Amino acid sequence: MAPEQPHTYPRRILLAVSGLTPQIITETLYALIAQPTPFVPTEVRLITTREGAARARLALLSDDPGWFRRLCRDFRVSAITFDENHIETFSDGEGRPLDDIRTPADNTHAADRITEIVRSLTSDPQAALHVSIAGGRKTMGYYLGYALSLFGRPQDRLSHVLVSEPFESSWEFFYPTPYERIIQTRDGKLADCREAKVTLAEIPFVRLREGLPPRLLDGQASMSEVVAAAERAQHPPRLVLDLATRAAWADEIALNLSATEFALLLWLARRAQAGEPMVDWTTPAACDEFLRVAKEVFNPMSGDYERIEEALDWRRDAAIRLGEYFQPHKSRINRAFEAALGKTAARRYQIPPRGPNALPLEAERIDIR
Incomplete structure (x- = not known):
């Protein structure tokens, strides 16, 4: 397994945060599969709010419309594990699911949970992690990208997806279909999903993992604790x-x-x-x-x-x-x-x-x- 070839790893994980737009999962999956060297995940993990989790289940995992399964069928992709057990809901300090991330305390709990998830996933040497920061609040994307910078290895990647007009931010658009599919865009016009362009924008990031103490790589730690450890050298x-x-x-x-x-x-x-x-x-x-x-x-x-x-x-x-x-x-x-x-x-x-x-x-x- 060459570090510069994440698609060769036996365990390939797509990790994303989302708010009210579960489309970022199918858009990112499409972009990863459509690359010249496809990265086909073996599993998908999503971190979101209570409402975001409900939308992801209904839009992606239901029998109808079931857009995750549709994408897999449309592009003949199999063996991607993604079910309700792979959707995690942000919670407050007492373990109650959050509808939104608004207070400083909510932000702290969310940052710490994101940190632990990324630390845990990157502890597997057989895994390559692809992190998408396309969805959710800006703070959530920041925390997820920063956590990958702290724990990421040579085989791990960070990206954002760009969707062409007029499909961007349209609730009816989930990915460019290989057949005609007419939807109504947010400005009330009609458009064919076949004509959509979804581009994966890979984001370079500084990998700080080698500078962290082993105790923070092997056990739980808050984001503030890991950041403080990374900054000590300065x-x-x-x-x-x-x-x-x-x-x-x-x-x-x-x-x-x-x-x-x-x-x-x-x-x-x-x-x-x-x-x-x-x-x-x-x-x-x-x-x-x-x-x-x-x-x-x-x-x-x-x-x-x-x-x-x-x-x-x-x-x-x-x-x-x-x-x-x-x-x-x-x-x-x-x-x-x-x-x-x-x-x-x-x-x-x-x-x-x-x-x-x-x-x-x-x-x-x-x-x-």
Whole structure:
């Protein structure tokens, strides 16, 4: 499956929001099928209001007029799953279906639900997601497009459909039929649906997924939380170390560090604060300096401190062996930053994998308590 070929994925999903015009589903389906390289969804998912859901069921899924099934028959398309279970209704904070998205609270609930749906669908590596922002209120289309920007992968796409005049906004128009079908347009004139032009306008978007922390990719999160995580890379870093509790925070997010990793991070942070960021930890002098810091973190009489001292003592005579002791801890510290902040934001804190062993932080960005 090539990322640039979404039509090759075994699971192909069309996701859309709509208000009172369920036609956007059939219009988008027609445009996807009519492309030079067709993208035929295996399933359709619609997010809408209570009234929008009722209209979609009656116009698209009923026996008559049943425009979804008609389109599938007209263009000999089979095996697209779309039924009432694939229509989700926006709800308020108490789970009651919404007739419209009007209040700030409604907008927040809708944004969070859209975020979770897109996160969940993009978690399937066998799926390619095509998102349409042609329907619904402008805020809903914005939230859906933004959610795809946050979670979208190379195989995912974003689009809008353009319908030619006089068919645009006509309740009777659902797609260009391959046979004569006369309808009355909104200005009272008659027109043949065969003559309609429906164009898929693909919308480029910035994919921010790689910069998100794994915890937000694997579990539920609000849109505001995900946006804040994506924006962290634009803010100045702030590292806080609490010696008494052996706890560390980056951007106010707790880091998962062992006591030895905390000691190593504390050592490098102090050097950065003192204007001595680089250290060659393959030398006995660096080894002694680290042990002095480790004594503050561990009880010198504890077995943990003794094990660290012994591990370093037998390596003192060989520089390469000292480096081999510190290197795995450095890697785990860097992974802890990435797990907490995501790849992009973590780079502001990470010790370079190769080169100087130092934190890339200015003294005023470090708080040691």
